[in-house]
Amino acid sequence: MKLHYKVDGGAFTSAGFAAGQVKRTLRQLGISPEIIRKISIAMYEAEMNMVLHANGGNVDVELAKDYITVVLEDQGPGIEDIDRAMEVGYSTASQKVRSMGFGAGMGLPNMKRYADELTIDTKLGVGTRVELKVFI
Amino acid sequence: MHSVILDKDKCVGCTDCIKRCPTEAIRVRNGKAEITVERCIDCGLCIRVCRNNAKKAKTDPLSMIHDYKFKIAIPAPTLYTQFKGITDPNIILTGLKYLGFDDVFEVSKAAEIVTQETLKYIAEHDIAKPVLSSACPAIIRMIQIRFPSLIPNILPLISPKEAIARYVKTYFIHQGMKEEDIGVFFISPCAAKVTNSRYPQVINKSYVDGVISIKKIYMELQPLLKKIKEPEVLSMSTSKGIGWADSGGEGRATGFENYIAVDGIENVIQILEKVENGKLEDIDFIECLACVGGCLGGPLTVEDAFVASHRMEKLKKEMSKKNRKLRDIDLFSHPVKLTWDKPLKVKSVLTLDDDREKALEMMEQLEAIYERLPKIDCGSCGAPTCRALAEDIVCGKAHVEDCVFMLREKVRNMAKDMVILSEKLPPSIQKKGDNENDG
Numbered sequence: 001m002k003l004h005y006k007v008d009g010g011a012f013t014s015a016g017f018a019a020g021q022v023k024r025t026l027r028q029l030g031i032s033p034e035i036i037r038k039i040s041i042a043m044y045e046a047e048m049n050m051v052l053h054a055n056g057g058n059v060d061v062e063l064a065k066d067y068i069t070v071v072l073e074d075q076g077p078g079i080e081d082i083d084r085a086m087e088v089g090y091s092t093a094s095q096k097v098r099s100m101g102f103g104a105g106m107g108l109p110n111m112k113r114y115a116d117e118l119t120i121d122t123k124l125g126v127g128t129r130v131e132l133k134v135f136i
Numbered sequence: 137m138h139s140v141i142l143d144k145d146k147c148v149g150c151t152d153c154i155k156r157c158p159t160e161a162i163r164v165r166n167g168k169a170e171i172t173v174e175r176c177i178d179c180g181l182c183i184r185v186c187r188n189n190a191k192k193a194k195t196d197p198l199s200m201i202h203d204y205k206f207k208i209a210i211p212a213p214t215l216y217t218q219f220k221g222i223t224d225p226n227i228i229l230t231g232l233k234y235l236g237f238d239d240v241f242e243v244s245k246a247a248e249i250v251t252q253e254t255l256k257y258i259a260e261h262d263i264a265k266p267v268l269s270s271a272c273p274a275i276i277r278m279i280q281i282r283f284p285s286l287i288p289n290i291l292p293l294i295s296p297k298e299a300i301a302r303y304v305k306t307y308f309i310h311q312g313m314k315e316e317d318i319g320v321f322f323i324s325p326c327a328a329k330v331t332n333s334r335y336p337q338v339i340n341k342s343y344v345d346g347v348i349s350i351k352k353i354y355m356e357l358q359p360l361l362k363k364i365k366e367p368e369v370l371s372m373s374t375s376k377g378i379g380w381a382d383s384g385g386e387g388r389a390t391g392f393e394n395y396i397a398v399d400g401i402e403n404v405i406q407i408l409e410k411v412e413n414g415k416l417e418d419i420d421f422i423e424c425l426a427c428v429g430g431c432l433g434g435p436l437t438v439e440d441a442f443v444a445s446h447r448m449e450k451l452k453k454e455m456s457k458k459n460r461k462l463r464d465i466d467l468f469s470h471p472v473k474l475t476w477d478k479p480l481k482v483k484s485v486l487t488l489d490d491d492r493e494k495a496l497e498m499m500e501q502l503e504a505i506y507e508r509l510p511k512i513d514c515g516s517c518g519a520p521t522c523r524a525l526a527e528d529i530v531c532g533k534a535h536v537e538d539c540v541f542m543l544r545e546k547v548r549n550m551a552k553d554m555v556i557l558s559e560k561l562p563p564s565i566q567k568k569g570d571n572e573n574d575g
């Protein structure tokens with residue numbers, strides 16, 4: 001089964017909507033709390049990155065019998081140095097964004113920690129595609 | 137296993153309660169609200185939002201105390217804030233004795249003991265951060281249903297109400313009384329505590345024998361209080377213990393520096409979403425109370441939560457006075473167990489079907505139905521949202537035509553078909569010139 005969400009850029013306060021909807025769906029499917037938590041955290045971080053760093057994008061979720069994949073695609077600036085971006089604490093977030101409680105540089109490390117598979121394709125000036133996979 | 141019930145005669149079938157229920161437990165069917173038992177967490181929000189007072193809680197009558205030889209009241213600290221002009225808990229406690237209780241012991245005193253136990257427990261155990269308070273049973277049940285992954289974060293300690301009941305019974309049994317002769321009655325601002333006294337989930341047995349609502353006892357207690365000129369010294373608790381009734385009181389009492397206090401079920405949901413998203417791991421403790429204003433805003437109270445909070449401040453001031461006399465009784469010499477007897481179970485009441493493949497299939501249908509619905513969440517169908525209706529439809533509890541817009545569309549299509557059909561006259565009565573090209 002497939003789900004699709006469009007995520008607006010800049011909408012900090014409502015951000016996390018798609019992750020919330022997916023969480024609700026997973027609960028209705030009877031997925032275990034631990035798996036739901038893994039997906040929620042990883043997807044929330046990826047969604048927030050899309051909002052904060054890439055002016056929004058599209059989310060496609062595939063729910064299968066034994067896995068869940070979430071693909072987040074944006075047409076943002078792309079990530080310059082992906083190895084550095086993966087480091088705990090690395091962030092290019094502005095002071096304003098930081099004052100709102102984001103920009104700790106924890107998003108990508110958390111995605112790596114909670115997703116069973118994480119694939120990031122990014123191209124400067126073109127956009128970023130993040131694929132998260134969690135096995136049920 | 138819940139305590140909030142509907143007064144059918146008063147219910148007019150509006151959408152007030154279905155829209156606000158945090159677990160989407162209510163539907164309007166046949167013009168009346170219906171509560172789904174497994175989903176109700178007894179937060180009492182519907183009791184408060186119903187404009188016709190059609191929702192109430194199943195509490196026990198005061199007359200029930202006569203079933204016991206020795207009758208003991210254990211009032212919640214919220215009770216002290218319900219009476220205008222009274223800042224001495226002893227007056228209220230004495231009043232309870234006038235009502236027929238043989239003795240009274242304060243839940244707030246046990247709150248002080250549970251506070252100490254909290255500090256000890258957190259120091260000795262490795263609980264997932266942030267630790268979530270277990271004080272509000274409505275929140276516990278909400279976590280169980282909506283945030284099961286946070287169950288390991290809950291502090292597994294019994295509530296002050298349970299704790300005082302245990303101490304009291306243990307004490308009087310040691311004084312030579314028979315257990316079955318002692319009746320312990322909680323005077324409650326809370327519907328969820330009615331349920332967790334009757335059907336406890338994490339302890340083997342509750343020591344509370346009955347729960348009487350503040351609303352019910354208020355009428356009888358209020359006129360008595362004026363007559364009390366010299367109250368007995370019955371209060372044992374300090375301002376810290378009674379503060380538990382107010383939002384933030386538990387956290388303040390423990391002295392945690394790094395804690396959040398959140399009240400109002402809708403606000404609590406937002407915070408728990410954040411915790412579940414891993415965003416609040418730097419916080420040590422979160423006190424979540426379902427009612428706005430904490431237990432002072434409980435659904436079974438009489439006074440407005442903000443007025444009650446103001447009185448609470450006055451009470452605390454009064455109770456912090458140096459020369460204040462406290463009741464001298466050795467109630468706590470026999471230790472009682474303050475931790476849970478068994479873990480809290482996950483409740484998968486939101487699951488469409490236990491069989492994953494079947495659930496997946498139903499989910500696809502649900503999404504397809506939802507796509508067709510107008511997505512304006514008007515509530516006329518009796519479900520809180522279009523999505524909830526779609527869910528009810530796939531579960532066989534509702535029809536697409538319950539949606540007025542879908543019904544209208546169907547009627548319009550039928551009307552169109554009727555027009556087309558009405559133009560198709562049987563060949564035998566076709567006039568010359570009709571359907572010329574047909575033949």
Ligand SMILES: Nc1ncnc2c1ncn2[C@@H]1O[C@H](COP(=O)(O)OP(=O)(O)OP(=O)(O)O)[C@@H](O)[C@H]1O
Pocket residue numbers: 045049050052053054074076077078079085086090091092093101102103104105106107108109128
């Ligand atoms: N979708 C994206 N498009 C462009 N840049 C991105 C994207 N996702 C991440 N980045 C870059 O990678 C950096 C690290 O991301 P990460 O999520 O780890 O931290 P953060 O978003 O800055 O802070 P936090 O996630 O803790 O709020 C970001 O600061 C940003 O420069």
Ligand code: SF4
Pocket residue numbers: 178179271272273274275325326327328329425426427430431432433434435
């Ligand atoms: S806040 Fe207090 S009164 Fe309200 S549901 Fe929770 S425990 Fe009961």
Ligand SMILES: [Mg+2]
Pocket residue numbers: 045048049103106107108
């Ligand atoms: Mg991030």
